[in-house]
Amino acid sequence: MPSALPDGEPMPEDGALPPHALAGAGDRPLGFYLHVPYCATRCGYCDFNTYTATELRGSGGVLASRENYADTLADEVRLARKVLGDDPRPVRTVFVGGGTPTLLPAAHLVRMLAAVRDEFGLAPDAEVTTEANPESVDAAYLAELREGGFNRISFGMQSAKRHVLQVLDRTHTPGRPEACVAEARGAGFDHVNLDLIYGTPGESDDDWRDSLDAALGAGPDHVSAYALIVEEGTQLARRIRRGEVPMTDDDVHADRYLIADEVLAGAGFHWYEVSNWATSEAGRCLHNELYWRGADWWGAGPGAHSHVGGVRWWNVKHPGAYAAALAAGRSPGAGRELLSAEDRRVERILLELRLAEGAPLELLAEQGLAASRRALADGLLEAGPYREGRAVLTLRGRLLADAVVRDLVD
Numbered sequence: 001m002p003s004a005l006p007d008g009e010p011m012p013e014d015g016a017l018p019p020h021a022l023a024g025a026g027d028r029p030l031g032f033y034l035h036v037p038y039c040a041t042r043c044g045y046c047d048f049n050t051y052t053a054t055e056l057r058g059s060g061g062v063l064a065s066r067e068n069y070a071d072t073l074a075d076e077v078r079l080a081r082k083v084l085g086d087d088p089r090p091v092r093t094v095f096v097g098g099g100t101p102t103l104l105p106a107a108h109l110v111r112m113l114a115a116v117r118d119e120f121g122l123a124p125d126a127e128v129t130t131e132a133n134p135e136s137v138d139a140a141y142l143a144e145l146r147e148g149g150f151n152r153i154s155f156g157m158q159s160a161k162r163h164v165l166q167v168l169d170r171t172h173t174p175g176r177p178e179a180c181v182a183e184a185r186g187a188g189f190d191h192v193n194l195d196l197i198y199g200t201p202g203e204s205d206d207d208w209r210d211s212l213d214a215a216l217g218a219g220p221d222h223v224s225a226y227a228l229i230v231e232e233g234t235q236l237a238r239r240i241r242r243g244e245v246p247m248t249d250d251d252v253h254a255d256r257y258l259i260a261d262e263v264l265a266g267a268g269f270h271w272y273e274v275s276n277w278a279t280s281e282a283g284r285c286l287h288n289e290l291y292w293r294g295a296d297w298w299g300a301g302p303g304a305h306s307h308v309g310g311v312r313w314w315n316v317k318h319p320g321a322y323a324a325a326l327a328a329g330r331s332p333g334a335g336r337e338l339l340s341a342e343d344r345r346v347e348r349i350l351l352e353l354r355l356a357e358g359a360p361l362e363l364l365a366e367q368g369l370a371a372s373r374r375a376l377a378d379g380l381l382e383a384g385p386y387r388e389g390r391a392v393l394t395l396r397g398r399l400l401a402d403a404v405v406r407d408l409v410d
């Protein structure tokens, strides 16, 4: 089952926020994340909050059904309108993620987007993305999304190699994600991302190069490349424990990251976050940038997390419990945290240090500053930006990003 929610204080029944959360809201961009918690089958490595039809059978009944989901989610968008009151901000980004959003008919995704547009209005240049699984879309589906207002799409490619896709339990065939990019371009999508995973047991350096080449050959303007994380409680973790597949290896991950950066940079892509590369500034994922820069976002859907003005909250995880709360006129929020100034400082370091622009040194406390001087001497931080007061990771620093970040938050 997917991972647990954090602890926290209870959420008020009406979802109301403390007044300080809304102070100055007009100066911060607002984004919406819309979660779709359904998948046809579960990939062995994935612990996202998503459910197959079998997992839902007998729990949640009609309330948890896919057919009603778009309307249920629209109820939460209307709740968001009430909670945010006369906040005049038009929405800057909408990101539909999952799960597999494209298991729903395109018209349902368009309806979910329309709920945001009707309640809040969209900024004229709003970025509107959906994730899509390659096997679950075709040209007509993509055209319907484009006509309905989506302008960015993110396909879960993961690998171009059949044996790697098999270990990952992916159901699409090699070549299908690349065909999806062509179909998305044909439908008029301005921005197309491919998600890749490296370090899968059984993948070689050459396999990884082939996957990168295949992805680039398709012509996306954005690539996300993630090291395979073996999440506790997943089928993959059990298979590794039983010795059926080898454990992933940190050295292999580092080598694959270097290959990714070399191949992507050679094709004109620039890293702008440790795991994300784009061909231009316009190709970056603005929605993720809102997360990384501590802006406001409302996450709607089971298990979705939100953040507004230093208040972070999360919804109940099960689609049945989620729908039941909204049907009863209650907030689906399960708990919340009011972030202190210190929490926000630490969070800024954690997130901004992973960006190509880096984190301002003034965020660091005494020990963190001393650690940053050591990181600079060790070649983990760039010297030029450091002189100008910013901690920016070098390529070697990006390989060790988690460790550098841990040292700098002290």
Ligand SMILES: C[S@@+](CC[C@H](N)C(=O)[O-])C[C@H]1O[C@@H](n2cnc3c(N)ncnc32)[C@H](O)[C@@H]1O
Pocket (backbone or CB within 6 Å): 045, 046, 047, 048, 097, 098, 099, 100, 101, 131, 132, 133, 155, 156, 157, 158, 195, 196, 197, 226, 227, 228, 229, 230, 231
């Ligand atoms: C949660 S998925 C949703 C998108 C879509 N369902 C898909 O699988 O293509 C978003 C991305 O997270 C990445 N991901 C999920 N679990 C991961 C893991 N355990 N390790 C590394 N990347 C992971 C995959 O690249 C995936 O495309």
Ligand code: SF4
Pocket (backbone or CB within 6 Å): 038, 039, 041, 042, 043, 046, 047, 048, 050, 098, 099, 100, 133, 156
């Ligand atoms: S399709 Fe995506 S969300 Fe669904 S189980 Fe696989 S990785 Fe997770």
